[in-house]
Each structure stands twice: as structure tokens, then as C-alpha cells.
Amino acid sequence: MICSYPWMGALTQRFGIRNLSAGGAFLALAGTLPLVWLASHGLSVAVLARPLFVRGIGLSAVGIPSISAAYASVNKRDLPMATTSLNIVQRLGGPTMTTLCATFLGWRLSAAPSPAVTSDAFAEAFGLLCFLHVLLFLATLRLPWLVPDAAEMLLTSSAVEADGPFTRSARQASPLISEMAARSSTRSRWPLTK
Amino acid sequence: MGERIGQVTLALSVALLAMFFKVAIRKGDRALVDLQLFKGKIFTTATVTQFMSNGVSFAGQMLIPIYLIDACGPPQVRPAGYWLLLAWE
Numbered sequence: 001m002i003c004s005y006p007w008m009g010a011l012t013q014r015f016g017i018r019n020l021s022a023g024g025a026f027l028a029l030a031g032t033l034p035l036v037w038l039a040s041h042g043l044s045v046a047v048l049a050r051p052l053f054v055r056g057i058g059l060s061a062v063g064i065p066s067i068s069a070a071y072a073s074v075n076k077r078d079l080p081m082a083t084t085s086l087n088i089v090q091r092l093g094g095p096t097m098t099t100l101c102a103t104f105l106g107w108r109l110s111a112a113p114s115p116a117v118t119s120d121a122f123a124e125a126f127g128l129l130c131f132l133h134v135l136l137f138l139a140t141l142r143l144p145w146l147v148p149d150a151a152e153m154l155l156t157s158s159a160v161e162a163d164g165p166f167t168r169s170a171r172q173a174s175p176l177i178s179e180m181a182a183r184s185s186t187r188s189r190w191p192l193t194k
Numbered sequence: 195m196g197e198r199i200g201q202v203t204l205a206l207s208v209a210l211l212a213m214f215f216k217v218a219i220r221k222g223d224r225a226l227v228d229l230q231l232f233k234g235k236i237f238t239t240a241t242v243t244q245f246m247s248n249g250v251s252f253a254g255q256m257l258i259p260i261y262l263i264d265a266c267g268p269p270q271v272r273p274a275g276y277w278l279l280l281a282w283e
Contacts (some may be wrong), residue, residue, distance in 0.1 A: 021243065028250070035258070043266040055254070062247040070240035074231060081228050082237065088227065090244045097249030098256045099204070105257065122261045129253055136246035142239045 001060040008064040017065040021140035024061025029133040031055030036130060039123035062140060069143055097132060104128050 011020055031054035038047055067086070074082045108121035218225040232238050 025247075032250075032254070035261075039261060039265070043262070052258070059247060059251050062243060066240045066243040066247070070237050070244070073234050073236035073240070078228075078231060082231055085227055085229075085231055086241055086244060089241045090248045093245035093247070093249035094252035097246075097253040101253040101257055105260070119265055122257075122265050125257055126261075129250065129257060132246065132250050132253065136243065136250055139239065139243045139246050143243060144236055 001056050004057045004060045005064075008061065011061070012065045012068065016145045017069050018140065018143045018145050021062050021065045021143050022137060024058045024065075025133065025137040025140045027058030027061065028055050029058070029130060029137055031058055032126065032130050032133050035126040036123050039119050039126050042119075062136065066140070066143060073144075101125055101128055101132075 008020075015023070031051040034047055034051040038044065070086055071079065071082060105121060105125040108124050109118060112118055112121050214227075215229075218227055218229050223230065232241070
């Protein structure tokens, strides 16, 4: 996370919210799958360290884009409430999933026929973690492509004057926005409209 | 004994969460935490993403050390390792 956070702003502008979050969630899933293998085949520090690094980068790429999508989607006067609500839900996530995984692990450990085969229980617990990662990936796929506000501004400006100053500067600012602008002027369907 | 305490606490927390939703929905705009925001599709999706992302992050932070202590460490370090984990979480 320390390595990847400084790049997140630029990456969000470059790839957009959905692509970056989904890419991050996918990376995190890819970094979690080796843990299942590890649990059933025995510990190797090299196999543990590399996926954990990838997992950290992936998870850090999910947070910032989705938070900016949430804040951009509410009215300015609702922002304080949005901060509180988002914070509460975010904080609920940790203990809920930890309890779920710990309960599952405890259940599998108690079901193990002897202490020697605890590795199977851990493999299953990591399997559950991978399943949760898949759910996270599916959730990120439902995020908007761009920050809602920016897309709306772009939509109105490109509808009024296709080569207006805003669109031109936006084109210079981000290749993704220019791609979106091109799409919206050629096709009537805008990816963000409901 | 420990298991029973856990079950009771879990049931209590679920009941309290249900009560929170009941009160918040009944009060509507006047509620301390306004649930109206969750009518926005983008906001809800982003919140679910945050919930899941924080969830997998913490679950991993719990599972991986327990795996390393329990399945890979020598038996002598296990109690110390669990206490460290508790203190850290």
C-alpha cells in the first residue's frame, strides 16, 4: 500500500474508477489464491511474500477510486453524512468478515480428525477468503466508469459544443476522458446514465 | 463456556443492529445516521465495495498470522503468538 498509494490519483484519472478498482480486486484475488496452495503444500517464504505484496497493491487500488465515486455521487450538503455513513459501513466490514472467517476456521479445525491435518482446515479458510475476494471483485464491477460529477460535466459540455474548451482541455488532461467524449459524441448511450 | 459467550454476544449484536435499522428507518430524515443516502445506486455500490475491501483486508490480517503461528510455528510459540495477535488487533 505504501508503494502504490502515491500513484492512485494519477491511475484513477488514467484508467477510470471501475477499471482501476476491478483491476485491484482481481490482483488481490490473484495474491490470495497462492495461500490456498501454500496451506495444503507447506510453507515457503518466497511463495508467501510475493503474493502478499501483490495482494497489498491490489487492495490499495480498490479503496481510493471507490471512495471518490461515493463522495462525488452525493450532493455537497449531504457530504458530512456521507462521510459518517461510509466510515461506519467500512468499519463494520472488518469485524464482520474476520468473525466469519474465524468461525469457519474454528469449525473446520474442530472437525479435523487429528491435529496433524490442520493444514486442510487452513486451506479451506483461505478458500473462503478467496470467495470473499470474488465478491469484492463483483462489487467493483458495478462501480461507475468515471467520477460521476466529471462525467456529467463532460456530457453536458460535449452535448452543447462538441469541441468546446472544456472538452479540449479534458482531452489533454486524460486520454480516458477523451475516449469517453468520443464515445458520447458518436453514440447516444452514455455509460453512466441509468 | 467461551463458545457460549461468543454466541450470546453475536446474537446481541445482531439484535442491536436490527434495532438500529428499525429506529433509523422510522425516524427517516431526523435519524442520527441518515439512511436516505443509500438510495443512490453509486453510493451504495461504493459502500459495499468499501465494506468488502476492508473485510477481506482484516480477515487476511487475522488468518495469515494464525496460519503462520498454528500450522508453521513450533508448538512452544503458539500461546505467545496468539497473545501478540490479540494485542495487535
